[in-house]
Amino acid sequence: MSIIELLASLSLLLVPLFFYLTTNSWSKAPSKSNPKSYPLIGSSAAIFANRNRDTQWTSDLIQSSPTATVVLRRFLDDTRIKRFLNTGSEKRLKEACSELREFARNIIKEKKQELSNKPSLETVDLLSRFLSSGHSDEDFVTDIVISFILAGRDTTSAALTWYFWLLSQNPEIEKEILREIKDKSESPVYEEVKDMVYTHASLCESMRLYPPVPIDGKVALRDDVLPDGTVIKKGMRVLYHPYAMGRLEMLWGPDWEEFKPERWLQRAGDGVSNDGKWSFVGRDPYSYPVFQAGPRICLGKDMAFLQMKRVVAGILRRFKVVPAAEDGVEPVFVSFVTSKMEGGNPANVQHILKTKFYDYEKGSKSRQTLFDFLGNGIFNIDGDSWKFQRQVSSHEFNTKSLRKFVETVVDTEVSQRLIPILSTAAANNSVLDLQDILQRFAFDNICKIAFGYDPAYLLPDLPETEFAKTFDDAAKISSGRFATLFPFLWKIKRFLNIGSEKRLKEACSDLREFARNIIKEKKQELSNKPSLETVDLLSRFLSSGHSDEDFVTDIVISFILAGRDTTSAALTWYFWLLSQNPEIEKEILREIKDKSESPVYEEVKDMVYTHASLCESMRLYPPVPIDGKVALRDDVLPDGTVIKKGMRVSYHPYAMGRLEMLWGPDWEEFKPERWLQRAGDGVSNDGKWSFVGRDPYSYPVFQAGPRICLGKDMAFLQMKRVVAGILRRFKVVPAAEDGVEPVFVSFLTSKMEGGFPVRFEERAN
Ligand code: HEM
Known part of the structure; x- marks a missing residue:
């Protein structure tokens, strides 16, 4: 770009720049009273104002054209x-x-x-x-x-x-x-x-x-509501899609x-x-x-x-x-729209995540966008460095480690921290934010298992967790960068160290400080007794010859993100769904009561109905609702969509979990039975449940292919143990008024907007 072009571009961007710099809208949440008032495809201004709702409206687009691909026009380009x-x-x-x-x-x-x-x-x-x-x-x-x-x-x-x-x-x-x-x-x-x-x-x-x-x-000339309830605002562009x-x-x-x-x-x-x-x-x-x-x-x-x-x-x-x-050789259908592809077709998902794994990667834009937060951690890299981190980390997830995890770490955290806090809340009839409790729980867990360090955040007085807020801010601002209309504006803000970027810098620096302290202690521990009996993930990395502090710090932060925000989000929505479906709760309780009070590894694995209900809950509310890759070379997807080198290709677990063609006309129902079949004579319907999985391309909640979530088994064990621990003793009752529905928001991982206030009722034995 010549200097004249650069100056002209800058002058054209002054107005939006002013708007962007003077608003700190990364923290703006969708309105509760009207959660569907997002643009289907809006004017640039509408999209800009509503960019946090990307997940929802992209999902609606995919739902309205699920088998194919929704190809979105560039909202703003250099034309x-x-x-x-x-x-x-x-x-x-x-x-x-x-x-x-x-x-x-x-x-x-x-x-x-x-x-x-x-x-x-x-x-x-x-x-x-x-x-x-x-x-x-x-x-x-x-x-x-x-x-x-x-x-x-x-x-x-x-x-x-x-x-x-x-x-x-x-x-x-x-x-x-x-x-x-x-x-x-x-x-x-x-x-x-x-x-x-x-x-x-x-x-x-x-x-x-x-x-x-x-x-x-x-384009809508006035505000309107479509027959399916979608709210259309004046000036919004509404597309239909014959293809x-x-x-x-x-x-x-x-x-x-x-x-x-x-x-x-x-x-x-x-x-x-x-x-x-x-x-x-x-x-x-x-x-x-x-x-x-x-x-x-x-x-x-x-x-x-x-x-x-x-x-x-x-x-x-x-x-x-x-x-x-x-x-x-098949001809290729091309149209004038390219640049970003959002899809919900399982064949395409398989193609991107598995068949052509080496032709799609995280990509430099995503890498740059998340670099301040995640650095070179496993979520943010490709190639040899990814392979190395995956290989070293995978030891942490073998059966021996998982047994230890569920029978010692999780069990202790449930019985010595979680249950006493809930008992006190039940006795006092006080309201707790279950989302916060579960995040504290998951944070203690991941630090203990991955770093051999106990941050003790789930304590009776629920100590101020400055760290949690810092972590949330970093995730929120980093994911907000993806949604900016003018991607280079966050870079200017960062350069000038103002607004949300200033906060991100502080947050990342605090996070790194936190991680560095853990590493320092671990190094000391290792130097005192070099052959540790219980080898955790951090010790493994430090002993692998990769002791470069920045690199290990990145790994620590990635694992906190993986371990803290995913299971806690999944469980928050799970308990809400149970509160709306008492019959399902009863069936889970029946299964839990069949096991011992502190169930061992095999018992937790055997909680088949609970497992199915968790899969079902994450179908509707996946902890990672949207994900994507960038094409390394030109390609054609199985449905004929042409992909050009450098194009971002997203897939959309949130939308896919709501597709009629994948889940049937009752897709809106919370129905664990769709993951189960009964053993028995096929008539009496009282045999034992057995689990029937779905292929990971129709249900990419844990991603799929070579980068499938490393912590999947660990996550299920932890979640099932927590469900057993809580439900055996308490009924979880939402504290919000009847009819008020929680709102799904997403910043890298999903959350319930504003938390999940609940009361706990102790069950009679
Ligand atoms: C319900 C809980 C969980 C869900 C839904 C989930 C989902 C995912 C997803 C979608 C990815 C792919 C992210 C990407 O590459 O863009 C992923 C990767 C990963 N997850 Fe999980 N996760 C969960 C729990 C956990 C836990 C408890 C751990 C343990 C530390 C964990 C460790 C990892 C790791 C290390 C990766 C990176 C794998 C790689 O890139 O090779 N996850 N997870």
Whole structure:
């Protein structure tokens, strides 16, 4: 970028910069009273103001087009700056538009001449009609000419290109079309073309899979509410997505991937012999908005069908079209939208996280954004350093370590710290923030198991946890960086050390100080008795030859994030769901009471119903609701989405847990049974439950593939032990008024906004 371009860019950004610097909106939370008032896809300003709600609205987008991919247009790119400076693609655009207008003006000139020679033309075309209508303003008619060229040239040609490719892959369908064509004359007249019903259906079917206009939208002129309850604010852009809608199982059935003209047809006849004439069965244009719908439905629809059918008849009658590419090479559907892809298709998730693991990585943008907080810790790196950290850490999660974890660390924390605090609260009928309690619990746990250090945060007087606040701020501000409209603005704030970035710097420095103290103590301990009996993760890293302090500090911080914020978030939502589903709570209690009061490793593992209920709770409220990678090279996803090198590809456990196509029409219900089956005779329904897992690509709550969460088993053991400890003695009762629902928020990991105030009622034995 030249110095002039840089200055121009800076001047264009002064206003938003002022706005950004003077508001500290990373701490702004969504309004409780109206949790759905986020933009579906909004104006830049609306998105900017609502950026904390990214999870929710992206989820809604994916839910409305789940099988496919939601490709989001860049909200703000450099086109305006380029246009202002007349450089790059914008310079070419200017030249191209000028040539196009010249071309259109020549046509108009000729037509005007023709009209002036013989004013009452026999065959009146569209252009003559406009010119004779009194609207002879040249710019106006030029615009009309260009619009019609766009409408007429790019739509039918795109539709037919994909159509001939589909026919080449489906010879049986081609045969049926040929049969129909051969029934007509060689130069079919209007009625004959209209009557080509099978061909018509095959064109509709082809455009279902490859619509010439794959995405379209409107802007709201006033506030509104959509039929599904989504709140639309004036000025917001609302998109609909023919490409995705054409691939929805709920609209087209489980065989939606098949090219099947028959779904648009029915046979006349006796219903048995199946040899009657085809008749066309249309779909409502709202399920199939390939030509848009309503008053602005495509004016050229009928013309387009006539033209395409005539072309198909002309070509197929004489020729077989054979793709020249090698067998197996599939064409790639491209559209004008790229740059960021959000998806909920399990096949895509598997592709990114496993099949092409080495083609997708965390990426430098994400790395930079989180670097101040996570440095070179395991969550923020790729390549050899990741491999090394993963390898050393994995020892911490073998069966021996896990048994020790659940039978000593967790057991002690539950019986000596958690239960006494809850007993006192029950006796005094006082309200506690369960989210805070669970975070303290998880923090003590992870420090003990990973670093052999007890921070003792879960104590009866619930000591001020400056550390917790510092950690939360660091996570919140770091994740807020991802959502900034102008990513380089946080860098300016950081450079100037102001606002949220100032706070982040302080928070990271405090965190590192905390981690360094733990490391110092551990080093001392190791130097006193070099062969420690109970080797923890930190000792393992320090003994591995990697004693570089910054590196080990990063590892400590990553493990605190992994261990503290995930299980506590999962359990907070879990206890809320149980309070709303007393029958499920009873079933869990039955299972818990079957085990001993301090269940050993095998007993905790065997809590199958509790395990299923935790999976089910995290389906609806995943601790890591959205995650992603960056493509290292060009690629094509299994659903045909084109990925360009450098593009960010996100997947969305929160949305995927709410997809009807994955979980059925009752996806909104909290139903542990969807993870279970009963042993037994299949009739009495009283056999033992056994757990039926889901593939990790449909349920990527712990990620999947080579980077699947290392702490998954540990997390389940801990959570089940905590559930057993609490539920055996207490009923957890939300303290908020009836009907007030908690709000899901997410900063790297998810949380319940404002905490979870509860009372504990001691159960009678
Ligand atoms: C319910 C609890 C948990 C959930 C839902 C969860 C989820 C996840 C997810 C989604 C990732 C991938 C993050 C990314 O790479 O962007 C991850 C990675 C990881 N998790 Fe967990 N986690 C949980 C508990 C734990 C616990 C208790 C530990 C123990 C310390 C842990 C340790 C790790 C580690 C070390 C990684 C990095 C793996 C790698 O990059 O190779 N997790 N977890």
